[in-house]
Amino acid sequence: MVELAFSSNGYTEYSLPEAIERIADHGYAGVEVLADEPHAYFPSFDAEDEVELTETLQSADIAVSNINANTAMGFYDDAPPEGFFEPSIIASDDADREWRLSYTKQALDLAASLDAPATCVATGRPRPGHMPEDAYETLLRSIDELLDHAESVDVDLGIEFEPELLVENIDETLQLIEDVGRDSLGVNLDVGHAAVYGDDPATAIRESAGHITGLHLEDIVGGIRGKHYHRIPGEGDLDFRSIFDALDDIDYEGFATVELYSYPHEPDRAARESYQVLSQYL
Numbered sequence: 001m002v003e004l005a006f007s008s009n010g011y012t013e014y015s016l017p018e019a020i021e022r023i024a025d026h027g028y029a030g031v032e033v034l035a036d037e038p039h040a041y042f043p044s045f046d047a048e049d050e051v052e053l054t055e056t057l058q059s060a061d062i063a064v065s066n067i068n069a070n071t072a073m074g075f076y077d078d079a080p081p082e083g084f085f086e087p088s089i090i091a092s093d094d095a096d097r098e099w100r101l102s103y104t105k106q107a108l109d110l111a112a113s114l115d116a117p118a119t120c121v122a123t124g125r126p127r128p129g130h131m132p133e134d135a136y137e138t139l140l141r142s143i144d145e146l147l148d149h150a151e152s153v154d155v156d157l158g159i160e161f162e163p164e165l166l167v168e169n170i171d172e173t174l175q176l177i178e179d180v181g182r183d184s185l186g187v188n189l190d191v192g193h194a195a196v197y198g199d200d201p202a203t204a205i206r207e208s209a210g211h212i213t214g215l216h217l218e219d220i221v222g223g224i225r226g227k228h229y230h231r232i233p234g235e236g237d238l239d240f241r242s243i244f245d246a247l248d249d250i251d252y253e254g255f256a257t258v259e260l261y262s263y264p265h266e267p268d269r270a271a272r273e274s275y276q277v278l279s280q281y282l
């Protein structure tokens with residue numbers, strides 16, 4: 001059975017405990033924890049914060065759908081407000097890459113501690129001077145290191161593809177999974193990213209059967225090949241009936257997480273209206 005979750009990255013004007021309480025109040029069964037500022041940025045997220053997080057989850061009676069380690073914007077004093085993936089797991093600078101790998105391992109540890117099924121990470125972009133084919137070899141080495149850790153704590157790792165990243169679509173993600181050849185690697189499938197790239201989200205879901213560690217849901221104005229801006233379901237042109245039918249077809253049992261960081265000043269409206277629209281498909 002598919003259950004709805006909401007990402008805490010939509011509540012960046014609130015503390016993580018308050019974000020969780022608000023998400024639970026809207027009826028969601030799960031919450032995705034943002035592994036970045038202002039929520040669980042690991043250089044500053046300590047044991048006391050983890051205890052408070054665990055207690056909040058228990059009192060709110062809500063599960064963790066995923067630990068979202070796609071970004072680590074807290075690394076920079078002047079990170080741009082939009083999603084920024086550096087330092088990435090394909091960074092050519094050894095020190096930066098090792099920092100990011102260590103950071104992602106901490107996200108996997110948090111997932112294990114909170115009984116979350118998975119952690120997601122994005123590949124990042126090849127930087128100038130780092131050819132894509134060389135970056136891919138770096139990616140394979142990084143993923144093997146991360147999977148060694150993921151398997152030791154019994155958590156899956158989901159690659160989240162995104163247009164303009166090294167791994168930017170479903171075909172490249174499935175090829176990566178095949179190249180790596182380890183069951184603990186899957187895809188955190190963002191239906192909007194699939195659509196913006198030009199793929200049908202329902203088809204992407206069916207092609208990914210058996211490899212989906214989690215889903216991100218949002219609407220896209222323009223539908224397939226529309227603009228990459230996360231909208232409240234019902235405010236764009238994606239066919240959510242076909243998306244949920246595809247999930248039924250592959251017998252997906254897990255969380256579908258609404259990801260709406262694009263409404264930082266009105267997250268309650270985004271969460272409330274998304275739940276009203278999407279719950280009809282369950």
